[in-house]
Amino acid sequence: MANINDVSRLAQVSKATVSRVLSGSRGVRPESREAVLRAVETLDYQPNAIAQSLSNHATGCVGVICATEPMQLGTGYLYALEGELRRHGKHLLLRFANDADGVAHALRELGRGLCDARVIVGARFALPPLPEGVLLLECLTPAANAHSIGFDHCFAAETATRYLISQGRRNIALLNHPAGEAADSVLLGYRQALESHLIPYHRQRILDAPSALAPAIATLLSQDPGCNALLVPDDHQGREAMAILAAQRRAVPREVMVFSLDGSQAAPGAPPMPAIAYSLEALAQQGVERLLGHDVATRIRGRLITP
Amino acid sequence: MANINDVSRLAQVSKATVSRVLSGSRGVRPESREAVLRAVETLDYQPNAIAQSLSNHATGCVGVICATEPMQLGTGYLYALEGELRRHGKHLLLRFANDADGVAHALRELGRGLCDARVIVGARFALPPLPEGVLLLECLTPAANAHSIGFDHCFAAETATRYLISQGRRNIALLNHPAGEAADSVLLGYRQALESHLIPYHRQRILDAPSALAPAIATLLSQDPGCNALLVPDDHQGREAMAILAAQRRAVPREVMVFSLDGSQAAPGAPPMPAIAYSLEALAQQGVERLLGHDVATRIRGRLITP
DNA sequence: TTGTAGGCGTTATCAG
DNA sequence: CTGATAACGCCTACAA
Numbered sequence: 001m002a003n004i005n006d007v008s009r010l011a012q013v014s015k016a017t018v019s020r021v022l023s024g025s026r027g028v029r030p031e032s033r034e035a036v037l038r039a040v041e042t043l044d045y046q047p048n049a050i051a052q053s054l055s056n057h058a059t060g061c062v063g064v065i066c067a068t069e070p071m072q073l074g075t076g077y078l079y080a081l082e083g084e085l086r087r088h089g090k091h092l093l094l095r096f097a098n099d100a101d102g103v104a105h106a107l108r109e110l111g112r113g114l115c116d117a118r119v120i121v122g123a124r125f126a127l128p129p130l131p132e133g134v135l136l137l138e139c140l141t142p143a144a145n146a147h148s149i150g151f152d153h154c155f156a157a158e159t160a161t162r163y164l165i166s167q168g169r170r171n172i173a174l175l176n177h178p179a180g181e182a183a184d185s186v187l188l189g190y191r192q193a194l195e196s197h198l199i200p201y202h203r204q205r206i207l208d209a210p211s212a213l214a215p216a217i218a219t220l221l222s223q224d225p226g227c228n229a230l231l232v233p234d235d236h237q238g239r240e241a242m243a244i245l246a247a248q249r250r251a252v253p254r255e256v257m258v259f260s261l262d263g264s265q266a267a268p269g270a271p272p273m274p275a276i277a278y279s280l281e282a283l284a285q286q287g288v289e290r291l292l293g294h295d296v297a298t299r300i301r302g303r304l305i306t307p
Numbered sequence: 308m309a310n311i312n313d314v315s316r317l318a319q320v321s322k323a324t325v326s327r328v329l330s331g332s333r334g335v336r337p338e339s340r341e342a343v344l345r346a347v348e349t350l351d352y353q354p355n356a357i358a359q360s361l362s363n364h365a366t367g368c369v370g371v372i373c374a375t376e377p378m379q380l381g382t383g384y385l386y387a388l389e390g391e392l393r394r395h396g397k398h399l400l401l402r403f404a405n406d407a408d409g410v411a412h413a414l415r416e417l418g419r420g421l422c423d424a425r426v427i428v429g430a431r432f433a434l435p436p437l438p439e440g441v442l443l444l445e446c447l448t449p450a451a452n453a454h455s456i457g458f459d460h461c462f463a464a465e466t467a468t469r470y471l472i473s474q475g476r477r478n479i480a481l482l483n484h485p486a487g488e489a490a491d492s493v494l495l496g497y498r499q500a501l502e503s504h505l506i507p508y509h510r511q512r513i514l515d516a517p518s519a520l521a522p523a524i525a526t527l528l529s530q531d532p533g534c535n536a537l538l539v540p541d542d543h544q545g546r547e548a549m550a551i552l553a554a555q556r557r558a559v560p561r562e563v564m565v566f567s568l569d570g571s572q573a574a575p576g577a578p579p580m581p582a583i584a585y586s587l588e589a590l591a592q593q594g595v596e597r598l599l600g601h602d603v604a605t606r607i608r609g610r611l612i613t614p
Numbered sequence: 615t616t617g618t619a620g621g622c623g624t625t626a627t628c629a630g
Numbered sequence: 631c632t633g634a635t636a637a638c639g640c641c642t643a644c645a646a
Contacts, residue, residue, distance in 0.1 A: 050420045
């Protein structure tokens with residue numbers, strides 16, 4: 001692989017001039033510039049990215065720690081992020097992690113000059129202590145000191161609940177996230193919607209991340225009056241819930257309507273359900289914008305999707 | 308961020324000694340070594356990866372071009388690859404690409420010293436001309452000059468066909484990949500299985516990547532005798548086929564059994580179907596082994612999964 | 615066992 | 631407008 005010395009020799013100019021021509025480059029005599037470009041062409045020269053990084057103090061790499069659960073959800077985030085980063089001439093260094101230790105480990109390994117910035121995306125578990133400057137994308141329990149961008153869960157829950165009410169459902173159960181900021185937001189939106197329709201709020205209709213779904217749903221159904229709608233955190237749990245309902249011979253959506261609070265990554269061919277869907281492109285765009293140091297909104301609103 | 312000079316100063320030794328202690332490190336007086344380690348500890352020193360790369364002529368990064376279609380399939384490959392690379396102390400630089408141009412572009416951008424090696428995974432389209440040393444993982448049309456590791460499609464098709472026959476199905480239709488090496492292998496395995504059971508081969512039961520699935524399946528069903536089993540390339544197409552069959556009021560699997568030739572990444576909660584599943588970990592392991600310069604088998608056999 | 619010096623490939627500074 | 635030259639941070643002969 002040819003280097004800058006080869007080019008400068010062939011073009012009969014100094015390395016400095018070569019560098020000037022290739023980057024920024026103003027104040028170079030046209031003849032020199034052409035000589036350089038010709039040499040670059042014949043040698044098929046491409047500047048070495050590592051050497052540039054060392055000199056620049058910037059690598060153009062962004063470390064992305066994908067902490068989605070289930071892992072399948074990672075693709076959407078990664079695809080959107082990679083596209084947006086590429087658009088800005090940056091590279092995506094990928095790590096997966098499925099617990100706090102894994103995240104901590106990944107952060108450490110990515111924090112040795114390889115990356116200009118680090119991002120954690122989709123974590124649903126409590127994160128380890130974070131160093132400065134880590135960006136959190138749609139993580140359920142954002143640390144206080146970290147910048148974070150995520151979905152507007154409150155708006156989603158309110159929109160969803162309003163929709164269900166508009167469909168004649170008034171006994172709406174809520175399968176919530178594990179306790180945390182997201183769970184609080186969802187609960188808030190849910191209650192607001194109920195309130196504005198003068199529907200009483202029943203605490204026993206709320207389930208915080210039960211360990212086993214089947215008995216939990218059975219309990220909800222056996223209440224009096226039993227629920228006729230079920231809000232779930234995402235499509236994955238929605239499908240599970242629908243399978244359980246089917247097993248208990250409850251017609252979906254006639255008897256019980258299942259609503260997914262995050263249907264952004266509906267699996268192709270899966271049974272459809274009403275949902276709030278988010279633009280992952282928007283998330284990625286705002287995230288990258290934030291990495292570039294710009295100020296951006298911190299909450300992203302989804303839109304209602306009906307089958 | 309502390310650098311090697313800070314450490315050497317604090318430890319009262321030369322940079323060379325620091326370097327020796329941290330890497331390889333033989334022939335260092337215990338006291339010096341301890342002084343260095345102490346200094347490293349107090350300064351929280353971590354060698355700069357970029358500078359190491361420049362000096363080493365190796366970055367420890369592997370560029371992975373994810374060309375899976377649909378994109379959802381990427382997760383499994385990426386997860387397995389990242390895990391295996393991490394185990395070897397390497398990083399994964401991610402690009403997505405969904406056509407030959409995208410792949411060519413990605414290859415170019417990853418080929419500027421940032422990566423020690425490049426991998427293309429899951430491409431179902433014809434690849435652009437490849438530079439030396441690119442590794443192809445489960446790409447349908449491997450170029451002649453490239454190293455490639457992929458699934459044993461012939462074995463899969465044969466196993467699948469045998470299974471269907473053992474289930475009493477003798478009219479087995481095949482929805483194949485687009486023409487290429489993989490399609491040929493599948494067809495071969497299919498024919499071998501039929502032959503060994505003395506079942507005649509009917510060319511009209513074979514469909515090469517039809518543009519629209521619904522009419523194609525309708526055609527297969529309307530033949531005399533109509534098929535009672537359908538081999539499809541993957542779960543995604545399997546689900547699609549099952550939806551179409553349901554729409555045409557054909558009971559699955561009673562009337563028509565759908566078999567997926569690659570069920571490695573079955574979506575959770577999706578309707579189950581018999582399939583050949585591959586160990587993506589094995590693929591990743593062999594791939595990384597190959598990147599490290601070792602010789603490995605070039606075909607991976609799946610195993611039969613029945614619901 | 616240790617330190618000095620040179621090199622890795624670029625970019626930036628500063629004279630000319 | 632151009633060319634030396636000094637960083638960038640690390641590794642590694644080679645010499646002591």
